[in-house]
Amino acid sequence: MDRRRVQGPETSVVPFPLLDDAAPGVVAPPLQAGKRAGGRRPEDMRPIFLRTGLISQASGSAYIEMGRTKVACAVYGPRQIKKQQGFSEQGRLYCEFKFATFACKKRRNHQRDSQEKEFSQVIVQALTPSIRLEKLPKSVVDIYVTVVENDGTASCLAAAITAASTALADAGVEMIDLVAAASLAYQQRRPEGDAPTGENTREAGAADLVLAQMPSLGDVTHLLHRGPVDWAQMSRAVEQCIDVCAKIHAVMVHSLREHSAAEQ
Amino acid sequence: MTSPYAFSAETFKRVQPSEYYRKFLEQDVRPDGRAFSQFRKTILNAGCISTANGSAVVRIGDTTVVCGIKAEVAEPTLDQPAAGYFVPNVELGPLCSAKFRPGPPGDLAQVVSERLRKLSEEYIAFEELCIEPEQAAWVVYADLVCLNHDGNVLDACQLALLAALKNARLPEAQIGEDGIVRAGEAFTRAITIKRPILAATFGLYEGRSLLADPNASEEPLLDSLVTVCVDDAEHLHAVWKSNGGRCSLEQLQRCVELARIRFTELSALLESSAADQ
């Protein structure tokens, strides 16, 4: 009984689809002639829209759209550490990742579940190597990410990392490099760039990969791979992600320049 | 008598907000250049989220609110067996402003949610949300996420909520003998809205000047906040006056007139957004 919100019924369910005998169960369209559902080639990447500075209240912010995946990210800080964790020469990063309740096919809960907490940790791990924390003694930089629409959970995580890094740059936090992240889902035969629809793409045997990289310096800051895949496919997938990261990095640079020029 | 110490404008605004603001109001202008009764630029686009049954994004100035509608099915309550549910909730998280802390909804979020729920009793047709009396009814969850809080979040939420409801489509559902509800493939059924109701909020500065659509830096300096909700037939549906200042009946009636003008602007926006679907 959550008394801080308007109450609905205790339990509510999504109605079952009307199984009239004519149409078979809706199955993901098979791969025809190398094209995917969205008409994209396996290695193609969905169109990206990245805009900084949309959230005026934040120190820095970024809004990203990769195809239908939409993620908003705000950075507050560097500011005083509220919780008493003792003196620290180094700054700290704190992240809260949240899917909006309407973001996924199945309605999500208001409270953060374990997956969202895990993603918050992943974002902090992916970004910490790139931030010059020694320049921010006794302070914390808070990153808040809200997914407005989820078209592929792996792609949401990648978009969130990219947006968070852009927002940190927009906030003027000193960093050694931006961090671009790309996601990828394996079909049985060939890896496909940029995991498409279906938030839990992990049907039986399917695997996906999220790779976060500092493009200018070339170092990989975070790699999350789930699902069984043989080694050869894995290495090809990593290269493919590196290329996608380069493209994403170009978009990040462009939007940061656009916004800071407009700012003058 | 100006103090001998010079401040940069930005520091003066942080250190002495009320002084900074009073200097502008003395020249009948607001820091962001608006006239007293002028609302900020309002942008509305509906239906931009495919995973929701209905959605809308509203920007009033910098205040940005995203509303998503998700519909599910549940058993109706025993004392109202033939009515569905409408559950609006506002999230004012740490993402939209530095003054909100992580965790469950704070006081402001809860008050806005309660006001949206109270208003919904005037325009939602609850009996049409019932699929089968005493057995099954639609639960329309309307969740509003504020992406940027630059003041006057209630007006933005009500507009986003109405636009999302207009944009929402539910599947045709019926209940089988086995008591299980099944829904059709096509999302065709609309949610009927008896009458569009929209909110307009005003602030009173030192009991005299009436300021429309106060932003985040103005809100703490105003000693009264008046919100008026009107519908298309010039009827009023809610008048709330909060904060400790005093407000005369004439000022209240002035707010009602301005709210009516604001209603025409917003309902035009509402129609155009629904049209281009």
Place this chain on the structure above:
Amino acid sequence: MPKEFEPSISEREFVQAALLEGKRVDGRTPYDVRAIEIHLGPEYGAAEVTLGKTRVAARASATVVRPFPDRPNEGQFMLNLELSPMASATFETGRASEEEVLVTRVLEKAIRQSRAVDTESLCILAGEKVWSVRVDVHVLDHHGNLIDCATMAVVAALLHFRRPDVTVIGEDVTIHTLEERNPVPLALHHIPICISFAFFEDGQPANHSCPCDRLVMDPSRLEERLQDGDMTVTVNTHRELCALSKAGGSPLPPDQVMRCVQLAATKGAEITNLIRKAVQDTTSRTRPGGGGGIGLDR
């Protein structure tokens, strides 16, 4: 939120000195219970009990709900107690204070788990509709011994409460308004009453004489803050012992415990009669209660 400081040394020493002479600071003898006042009404199930200056209000209400799947022909009974800053400035809203958890636990054991309310009688239509009775307890003024005062308030509210009469013909259920049919009281198996004791060591652990003479019934706020141990005995009208909780504190010889139970039994009977009498002469005067009584409004 001001913190509540420990009592001063003078107060502690004086209370112990007075107890040595069998006297208490507010003029009572060790086995005196403070004056009890019971106000009932105007709606059914509204009770307000003062024990000395401690004041607790309880409100019983009933709504029609679907039964739990595993117990289709049994109604529900819920108790809720929350300490607000009204009781004392040291309580915060939001986080439950340790005292609130303690009082709620003892109340649950005394009333709910001892099956005081007969939930079978609350069934309207097995598997479909049952009565869900809830009692909300509000502590208005905290002057010590919340447990006893809260139990009395809950019991008085339950005895005074009337739910609307219901007729079931086959499947359809009609709930009569209070004007059509006289409302029906709740069926209670027994009436539990809590009697709390506080006891004090005499300060000289060396000659550890039995603390029998330093045992007080119905401790005041000051005695509660100075006590070295406490015990709550829950008895009912059939002279049965429903619950006994002696949570830590200084050890007590067994004969002392039995003595307390005897004292509690006699005192409990007295209090039960007091409540019954109060309920009898108010129900005749209570008006049906405008809608609020049975909590049917949304």
Place this chain on the structure above:
Amino acid sequence: MTRRVVLPGETVDVSVTSEDIDATQPVRLGPGLRQAEAEVCAVRGGQLQAQPEARRWWIESNKKRYVPALGEPVVGQVISRHAEEYKVDIGGAHSAVLQAMAFEGATKKNRPNIKVGALIYARVSLADKDMEPELECLNPTTGRSEGYGELKDGFMITCSLGHCRRLLRPGAAILRALGQHVPFELAVGMNGRVWLRADSVPHTILTANAITRSEGIYHACRRLVKQLLQQI
């Protein structure tokens, strides 16, 4: 002596009404009245009292929460002890500071040794809404303790501030009635706390109950004391 009951917010006319009052004397506003630009308005509900000749106006009303004011005697409880000072709870919004040196004849070497939890009778030496209140256990003019200092054993009760003010007035009815039957010592603080000590436990209990129960009674004090005497 105008005697009307005023609600907060109402204005009070403090102008001179008759000639023989010297209009140049400054108007002194007591508790409950405050100057707002031109006029004087009430900030508390109560009965308006005045001594027009001394041009002193105030509002008589009762309160329970103490707000420190300069020079008022208070009964405090030591809540913590530091090298140079004690922190004392006086029932107000902030705990007060009592310097270890603020005792009669205190020197660097021999200073009173007061334990945490002890009661003290002290005078408010600093009271300002922006600062922590400070106490001292001596009369600043004479440097003597004059009753201030640590209060050993005895007992302490709390009652309303109005009742304490009446107890401090010479010839308080309840104290005179008690005095005929019971020898006792008393330290009344303006912060609603009264420390008392009598020769025996029953007498102390009698005194304590007599004072708490005499809150609203003025004439029947003697009858109240007799009742309590039988109960011993």
Place this chain on the structure above:
Amino acid sequence: MSSSAIVTPGQRLGREHQYRTGPGTYVRNSVIHASIVGTREIHSAAEEGELPTISVTRGREQTTLPQVDSIVTGKVLRVNPRFATVAIMAVGPTACRDEFQGIIRVQDVRATEKDKVKIYHCFRPGDVVRAQVISLGDARSYYLSTAQNELGVIFARSVAGVPMIPISWQEMQCTKTKTVELRKCAKPM
């Protein structure tokens, strides 16, 4: 200002032996990279024979943290006999979005007669002070000092709520009621 001249973090600016690194840049295996988004600026060295310094400056104000020796402007929140608590609202000329907490210990209020300082005669809650950060202090607050003439109270309201003007280094006068209040004033610049 064409957007091409703007550099983003990680962008190579040159080799180590070409420039000296100024703010907004860093060196990694002998290559100079930008560390913030901003415009690249090259300042020729003061005396020749020195390398020119390269730096990146941000258009919008750079949210700086209080560092040791930076001059900060803040508002006094609380005053107790041992220290005054200050909410730092601006570091140097730039106002910071979020307030940092700093304290002015009684021994850091002024340079002369450190032990006879009565803090109530120097600061009152609501005063705006200009102070210097003397250390990063503890986990909760920075340590500030006003032990120089141009540091101290720069704006204060009298009990009557009217802004006061300084009449000496330790007195301020209310313009309406002419009452004099004690403050540790900063020397007007």
Place this chain on the structure above:
Amino acid sequence: MPRKDGRTTTQMRAMSATQGALERADGSVRFGFGDTQTMCAVNGPVEARLREEQLDRATVEAVYRPIIGLPGVRAKEIEAAVQTVAEASLLAGLHPRTLVQVTAQCMSDAGSSVAATLNATAMALMDAGLPLRAVPAAVACAISPEGEVLVDPTAEEEQCARSQHVFAFDNTSQEMVFCASTGKFTAEELAACHDLCRAGAAKVHAFYRVALERKLAEEGIVA
């Protein structure tokens, strides 16, 4: 059309108030319109937590508890109303960096419970002896389906009303300090409700004075 309990449309139920009912609270009042009773307790100025401390004024913390059920979002809106009345009356600048706790407990709801809560709050602030610049008085009214404006409505009148209004007025300037009107009504009806409630508020202010006189007599201040 006379009302069920025989009152005319502009007649309010008898008001009742007991002051100082609670021992521990600094100020406590049980205020009632007929059977609708609300208890309000005020503690202050007390110590504030560092997080909620304000440097130039006292922080007001309002809590509202319904008589039945857990306090939910509806209670939070009433808390905002109590906060408004407290801020309209309290001179918070005189006690900086302190906390004033206002806790309202509904004892029984027989119609216009929010108005009773706001009046109990104003009287409790006065009973606590806090410095106030005004004592607001609140009155509720409802417009019946037939369009009649009923002052101080009972629970049934509220349930079937077309719209419900609560207004609170300042005792010095008779200007509105709080208003919460919901339902379906016209601007003219709003003005009618405003004036009707203002007349009712004058009666409540008179009642405050009578109650204060009774309390002073009980405490032996009025010799």
